Amino acid sequence: MLITRHAEARAVLADPRYVPPPVRQDGREGTLAWLRAHVSRFSTGETHAARRHLVVERLAALDPAELRTAARAMTLERDGEWRGVPTAVLGTALGVKDTSAVAAAASGYLSGEESPEADAAVAELLGLTDLPAVTLLLQGHAATEALIDNALQHAAARPGAPGDAPGPAEPGADVEALLRETLRQDPPLKATRRLDTRTGDEVTIDLVAANRDPDVFAEPGRFDPARGDTPHLTFGYGVRPCPAPAHALALAAGVLEAVLTASLRSPGDGAHSLHGGSHR
Ligand code: HEM
Numbered sequence: 001m002l003i004t005r006h007a008e009a010r011a012v013l014a015d016p017r018y019v020p021p022p023v024r025q026d027g028r029e030g031t032l033a034w035l036r037a038h039v040s041r042f043s044t045g046e047t048h049a050a051r052r053h054l055v056v057e058r059l060a061a062l063d064p065a066e067l068r069t070a071a072r073a074m075t076l077e078r079d080g081e082w083r084g085v086p087t088a089v090l091g092t093a094l095g096v097k098d099t100s101a102v103a104a105a106a107s108g109y110l111s112g113e114e115s116p117e118a119d120a121a122v123a124e125l126l127g128l129t130d131l132p133a134v135t136l137l138l139q140g141h142a143a144t145e146a147l148i149d150n151a152l153q154h155a156a157a158r159p160g161a162p163g164d165a166p167g168p169a170e171p172g173a174d175v176e177a178l179l180r181e182t183l184r185q186d187p188p189l190k191a192t193r194r195l196d197t198r199t200g201d202e203v204t205i206d207l208v209a210a211n212r213d214p215d216v217f218a219e220p221g222r223f224d225p226a227r228g229d230t231p232h233l234t235f236g237y238g239v240r241p242c243p244a245p246a247h248a249l250a251l252a253a254g255v256l257e258a259v260l261t262a263s264l265r266s267p268g269d270g271a272h273s274l275h276g277g278s279h280r
Contacts, residue, residue, distance in 0.1 A: 001201060004209035006216045006233065012203060014238030018194035019044040021202060023112060030126055031119040032108050039135045040240075048240065054132040056243050062093050064250035071254025080259050086144040086251035087137060094133045101125050105134075106141040110189075140248060146188035147252050151178050154186070154223060155260055175256045177225035179249055184211045184232035185223055192236065207233050 003009050012018050023042045027033025036042055040051035070089045075082045084099070091099035104121035108114055125134045155178060187207045194203045211232045212220035235242040242248070 001203045003205045006210045006213035009205045009210040010237050017197050021195045030123045032114050032122050035122050058132045064246040068250040068254040071251045072258045075255045075258035082255045087141050096129045102137050102141050106138045109138045143188040144248050150186040151182040175253050181225040183234040184230050187234040
């Protein structure tokens, strides 16, 4: 069954009778399959609650404002080459100095697609740190980079689009507005799946469609950073939402601040805002 309406999506995500489709439990220790069998993301009930508690505890020790500053600084240091920055910053904050194995380990994390490369990368990460830290690095990696990619595309498509209201004077506030609307319109994760434990049916929740439900969002097809906070479902909802929206936003905002400030600076003219800088 495919769910496209916002209200229905929320009802399923809030109902504990819908669980993530089970993953194989017989993977050899230290492999991708073993990892997937041991993280909160694919577990249910009390096991899920206990594993989720461990990652939430670890996240509580991280300050999103510091992540943002560090992501901005590292992006500037790397002359705008931002790929790998969110994960490196998160890794440093978690005490993991080398995050070069994260991309390979993350590639099959959600899909379950196993490979010798992914297994080797998981083993390497487990040799560097513990399971909650590996979970955070793998969960955050692809989604945060996809969010940045999508936001940069929107920024490029509409630098100072005519008719835009001047942005708020607070520095960085326009980056946040861009990110929030990107999250609604172009979620990095397009869908999530559940198993109905009563019927055995699989349910796919189309997050793109739910985020454009006309019953909830006026002119849902229009990209409008001035919407402010919206009830988008990009970070999930209900029983197991993403525990790290503030961290993800901070990492992405730090990178964007660095990339966009540099790319919008024109000689002799100072830094422009995303909306063209007319209000500065
Ligand atoms: C834009 C970036 C991100 C997006 C869109 C996103 C989205 C999501 C969503 C939708 C879920 C729930 C999946 C479901 O209900 O089926 C989730 C779970 C999770 N996310 Fe994120 N996430 C992002 C970044 C991050 C980052 C940076 C971290 C870590 C610092 C993180 C950690 C987690 C964890 C640990 C879970 C599993 C929660 C649980 O099992 O209860 N996410 N994320």
